[in-house]
Amino acid sequence: MVEVDFLKHTYTCPFCGREQVYWSSHSSEDVGYYSTWSNDNVPTVARDAEFKFYCFKCNNNACEKVTVIGKGRFTDTVISIVPQYVHKHYPSYIPQQIRNDYEEANMILDKSPKAAATLLRRCLQGMLHDFWNIHEKNLNAEITTLKNKVPTSQWNAIDGLRKIGNIGAHMEQDVDRIVEVDANEAQKLNRLIELLIEKWYIARHDEELLYAEICDISDEKQDQRKRGTE
Ligand SMILES: [Zn+2]
Structure with a gap:
């Protein structure tokens, strides 16, 4: 919106x-x-x-x-x-595949919340592979491995995303277990993915940028001091 x-x-x-x-x-x-x-x-x-x-x-x-x-x-x-749908525009240091899944989920969020939830689940898996370098046999095992690396409340929400996204990913295997995902729920999952992109990728990028700037300033000052003592 x-x-x-x-x-x-x-x-x-x-x-x-x-x-x-x-x-x-x-x-x-x-x-x-x-x-x-x-x-x-x-x-x-x-x-x-x-x-x-x-x-x-x-x-x-x-x-x-x-x-x-x-x-x-x-x-x-x-x-x-x-435009008919609105999504955030993330910088190119976030992998293309993750941005694509996120943008595609936003295109269909209102029309097909179940399909959007599945894409958001794929988006999360992409971040676990790329950002955390976690590669296990399935998303379930990967989320378990993440458990002690992030704050508990963040992990609980991620685990919730996995459960909701499963509905879309596996519904053809177990029709009786289909649980509807409404647009409101899909929107919440979308907000969670946006938050994780900010907390993981953008925060790391900004932090590294600041450190590099501070190191540059420090190097420059030391050079000046050296030149002053020659
Ligand atoms: Zn503009």
């Missing part, structure tokens, strides 16, 4: 992830009216449209993509029209 704050007039561009103010000449609101028509094509009752439409153009020069959403005038319903 496109993130919009209608009070502050801000939105997050779903294409590039930049937050920005939409109250600009690039953006517009269309309230819309429609009428019911009599048999001889004369409008009888005019009333407000059910939805108000917002059209935003991204102010980021490298993006400039247009987003269109509809907001219910009498409810808080927000629908994404362009």
Whole structure:
């Protein structure tokens, strides 16, 4: 879902992830009216449209993509029209396969939560292989190996993801055991994958970057000191 704050007039561009103010000449609101028509094509009752439409153009020069959403005038319903699905855009140091599974899961999250849960499970397995270098005979064994490497609450949630994702992966083998995964549950699993990508990959990357910067500064200072004593 496109993130919009209608009070502050801000939105997050779903294409590039930049937050920005939409109250600009690039953006517009269309309230819309429609009428019911009599048999001889004369409008009888005019009333407000059910939805108000917002059209935003991204102010980021490298993006400039247009987003269109509809907001219910009498409810808080927000629908994404362009793009139809929204996902985070992760940097290229996160393996392509993991990003692909994550993005594909987001494309079908509302329409097929069970299939999305299966993809998110595959995404988790990809991270266990790549990030933790855990390779066991199946995901079950891999999650067990992870147990003492991450905080308990994080591990419990990951174990939950495995159980829900199994439903989609093995449903053809044991039809009686199908448990429905609704869009809400799939959304929670998706949030968990996003959190793990942040806590594992992005945190490690940022940490290493900071360490490298500090080492560079320290080397530079030592060079200066040496030059000062020569
Ligand atoms: Zn953008």
